[in-house]
Amino acid sequence: MTALPGRPKGDSDTRARLIHAARCLFVAQPYTKVSTRLLASHAGTNAAMIRYYFVDKAGLFESMIKETFGPLLEQMRQILSQPGELKIAELFTRYYQVMGPHPDLPKLMLRSMLDPQSTENRLVARVFAEFMQGAIQLIGQSLQQPQHLQQGVDAQLARLSLIGLAVFPFIAPPQTLRSQGIELSPEFLTRLAQHNQRLVSQGIFKTASPES
Amino acid sequence: MTALPGRPKGDSDTRARLIHAARCLFVAQPYTKVSTRLLASHAGTNAAMIRYYFVDKAGLFESMIKETFGPLLEQMRQILSQPGELKIAELFTRYYQVMGPHPDLPKLMLRSMLDPQSTENRLVARVFAEFMQGAIQLIGQSLQQPQHLQQGVDAQLARLSLIGLAVFPFIAPPQTLRSQGIELSPEFLTRLAQHNQRLVSQGIFKTASPES
DNA sequence: TGATTAATTAATCGTCTGATGAATATGCTA
DNA sequence: TAGCATATTCATCAGACGATTAATTAATCA
Incomplete structure (x- = not known):
């Protein structure tokens, strides 16, 4: 044998x-x-x-790590290199399109967050740095112009909300999700993108009211 | 020596x-x-x-684990035993009041989520079960009555959003938070509670419009 | 064909880890 | 004060782990 x-x-x-x-x-x-x-x-x-x-x-x-995240970083670069402002609706859709096929990646990120001292995780952090910077940059595009925010909304807190909404479904334990009848299928991620977009657009952003 | x-x-x-x-x-x-x-x-x-x-x-x-979470579970039981419906605004405030003094706990929960097979984490999961059930129950109080939701909002997704918004600030790496100028002080948690309440109340829930 | 390189198994070394038992000194009680 | 329970250090064991070397076989190329 x-x-x-x-x-x-x-x-x-x-x-x-x-x-x-x-x-x-x-x-x-x-x-x-x-x-x-x-x-x-x-x-x-x-x-x-x-x-x-x-x-x-x-x-x-x-x-x-490098061979897994290389292609992902490439996708991120392409998205960032596209000119024009990214709308908040597209942001969530794109995010779930990119992350959907790699549901394990947030877990690796999370491990590196929880144990930042270890050398192997410092590597993860370094490899992820570009990815995170890109994500924050994308979010910033939509958030750093105060005129897009409703009155009295803190941009800092808004950024935190967006990240939390986007990341949590991937790091939540499958058991918890299943107990809520949730499965991370492409269809679900599509619904989730729409839901999050609705949540923030009606809660954080000015609704582009048809009559100004 | x-x-x-x-x-x-x-x-x-x-x-x-x-x-x-x-x-x-x-x-x-x-x-x-x-x-x-x-x-x-x-x-x-x-x-x-x-x-x-x-x-x-x-x-x-x-x-x-037991000596750390025992008092927390007691607080949760007290909150749950209080009669009457919990308003969404109170929910976030209460949550951050309870979690604020124990910023380490979400990290332990997260570790147990990331490695659910190991025996030591099965213990954490068991000890946390009541806490999580309580939290979900509290959220359910506010969500399971569809008349409280805006038209077209999925209660399942809404629950996921609430959990993500509530949990993420505690599990995000301090470095990330610091780079955003965030520190998990009591004052910040108060602001965060208000922010989240505003986010969901204007994005998910019907706004109690003064004129019906 | 003969020599060199590539790809693999098996055996082993030193280190760290969790666990355990023996020895020892204090506190408590009769 | 004799004796038992309490609290601690120390030495050590067996097992797992990462790393390394030697032996072995296939492929390549002159």
């Missing part, structure tokens, strides 16, 4: 399988609870292969 | 110091990263005292 030592025939996908295992396990458990042996056995290989491909456990983690 | 073996003179507060160390460390780092030796040295004592007072590392964690 166990393969013999030595290079196996054919092409190797061991590296990819390690990355995949890392993505699954590091999302589900804290860094220290994921042992190299567990990673290896999940990938159907030997723990020494981590050294071979990534030098370190930390190296595997780093590669996983 | 190092004390000799044997019972020291005077009363002992070692147990309390261990609980305190546990609260600090388990909030700041994941369970596995907090070693018994670290806990002990933080409490200025020996790791064997954990066995003496709490049997286990897990036992220390459990006692810390």
